[in-house]
Amino acid sequence: MSTKRTTATEVTAKLNLHLDSPVSMIIMRGHLHKQNIYGRALVPKPLVTDFNAKLRLQWSYIHKTWAIDKWEKVIWSDKMSFTLFTTAERVHVLKTSAQTPSSRQT
Numbered sequence: 529m530s531t532k533r534t535t536a537t538e539v540t541a542k543l544n545l546h547l548d549s550p551v552s553m554i555i556m557r558g559h560l561h562k563q564n565i566y567g568r569a570l571v572p573k574p575l576v577t578d579f580n581a582k583l584r585l586q587w588s589y590i591h592k593t594w595a596i597d598k599w600e601k602v603i604w605s606d607k608m609s610f611t612l613f614t615t616a617e618r619v620h621v622l623k624t625s626a627q628t629p630s631s632r633q634t
């Protein structure tokens with residue numbers, strides 16, 4: 529799968545472009561399940577509140593004059609993401625059981 533947000537519908541559609549006799553999404557889902565790949569609902573990302581935005585801005589003002597040697601001692605983690613606006617729609621993606629050990633299979 530090329531991206532983390534590929535759905536069973538998208539996988540089926542891409543596969544059917546290369547087949548003379550198309551397969552159904554149900555058949556594709558069965559094959560994905562045999563490979564231990566299941567549909568999962570994405571966990572909503574936390575919103576950046578006005579309070580947190582102010583704290584982040586304050587932090588950036590305090591640290592903007594730091595020397596390079598101080599920044600080299602910082603451990604950066606780019607694993608966290610955030611959402612500016614909520615969405616009502618539920619997004620499903622394909623993941624193996626190892627990627628989401630406690631998730632409910634759909």
